Amino acid sequence: MENKDWEVSFRKAQALGDDIRELESIDVLASYRQSKVKIRSQKRMKRYNQLMRCAAFLSVPLLLASLLFGYLYFVEPEEEIRYAEVTSTMGTVTRYELPDHTVVWLNSGTTLRYPTMFKKDNRSVELRGEAYFEVEADHKRPFWVYTPNGLRIYVYGTKFNVAAYDDDGYIETVLEKGMVNVVTPNHETIILTPGDQLLYDKHTSRIEKEKVDVYGKVAWKEGKMIFRNASLEEILKRLERHFNVDIEFNNHSGKTYNYRATFRNETLTQILDYLAKSANLKWKIQTPEQQEDDTLTKTKIIVNLY
Template identity: 40%
Template sequence: MKEKDFFDLEKETLLIKYTQKQTTPEETRQVESWLKESDDCQKESDILRQALELKTKINEHNSFNSQEAFAEVNRELEKRNRRRSLVNYLSRVAAIISIPLLLSTLTFGYLFFERQAPAIESSVQFMEVLSAPGMVTRLELPDHSKVCLNAGSTLRYPTVFTGNTREVELTGEGYFEVQSDKEHPFFVTTKSGLKVMAHGTQFNVNTYDEREEVEAILVEGLVDIHSYDKFIAGLKPGERLSYNKRTNKYEIRKVNIYENTAWKDGKIVFRNTSLDDVFRVLDHRFNVEIVLHNQKKDKEYNCWATFTDETIYQIFSYLEQATPIRWKVNAMKQNSDTTFAKQRIDVWLK
């Protein structure tokens, strides 16, 4: 692997370290040299600084009052009158800041607020939280239930739960710690029509669009699974329900809870995991596109490992030792809208 294959990524990493005042004297001189020589580099550094300042503000509100947060941000948006520009800007920042070296420690998300059109009796306010690619975002709901959103996931929920139920909409993957309230059951709804109902429990739901199946894993307590409001099954701790979105069929089996939920603690855990599943997890975690070539259908290679703060390169170096693969990192490409495309990693079986 030649050093030039990593240049773009290493440059982004040094810029972030420089912005956080974590560079060595030699690295500082190198970055300052870049900034003097390139206006684009200076602009990128300014964007990263603003993104990290926003991340700090979000962390300060780790356990925020959702109503007050909504009102505060809404007043700011009205004052600036540029909500759409803000969303576009943050999308760009999310793409630039998603550097694998920081993915295990940096929590970044942005909030997008919207108002539902006024109903006959009253208007309902909703909050939508997006966990940027390569990041894990933690939040607290109005009922004090806690949620961890995996990379590229979205959660939509009302700023105040009203009526007889507490209902949220999930796209992607989320880990839920639901406050007990038997009078007001908690529902996680998905695009597939699958709903997870709980009163007070902990569970994980995986509903990424590219997956053929929606998965619900119960950690503790009890949950009921519904499909289009029809009860289909109940789960016990340690069980996973896999629901096929195309056939509407499902199966329940025992699984390793730690392997399937360690992502919320910044870990990547593989337990006899196929290469396809390994690469799918790494895709989301590091916001990259991994393309597996010349896959051999008659052979299956599995992986057993635990990663914490390793970079994508360190992980692939391990995989190269454990499985017969070779790999190549392609240079990052900038889109016409100034965002960056996902970094592509090509993998070949030997």
């Protein structure tokens, strides 16, 4: 029994001695230095991670700013479009040159609206009334004419006439030279060749295309009025615009008369006298009245057909 106790105590003492020798073998200073280096390394890594997070946070707005400045530098900003208007007063014909050197004649009571600087890919104008265009050729920029009723005409370089008065029931396009593309409000495209006339009915959307005497349709820009098989109603409406008067037409007979005539320097009364030679036509001029603002009313002519 005593031998066993002694043996157990011996083993414990031996194990304690082994632990003491192991502790004595540890280099405390080296371990301290190693731990210190490890702690510093962990601190540096922590700072690095924090800096990387800050850099990533700051790089987002910097990237956005760089993209914005790059866009502004390489992409030209769209300039504000400014428009100008030219109007030919009643009873006059006006010749005008557009920024692209296209020449346009405006008939009596016509207004043309256009940008002071055309775009790089097209040239567009808005027309109310009647105008004759000599379009400067530019195959990269089509020339568009927009009318109030949605009818559009585009060309690249040609000579043509468009009549789009508000009080007319139709829009008329006549081609003198080149080629014209007419686009209806229903997006139908009709191609015109020289000598073609296209009539678009505003009320029914009906389209009529036929050959006509082009000079008779465009001679107004030279101060002439040429009528070829024109009705009396059509002639009187043209006279209204040409002479800046109001004409009241009363057809008591119900008859229709068509005329073929050319007028150059004749007065209104001379023309009415000529029309009266072939029909029982009577006319009288009403004296203009003074209005509250001291201006005079437009001259009115009453035409009666018996």
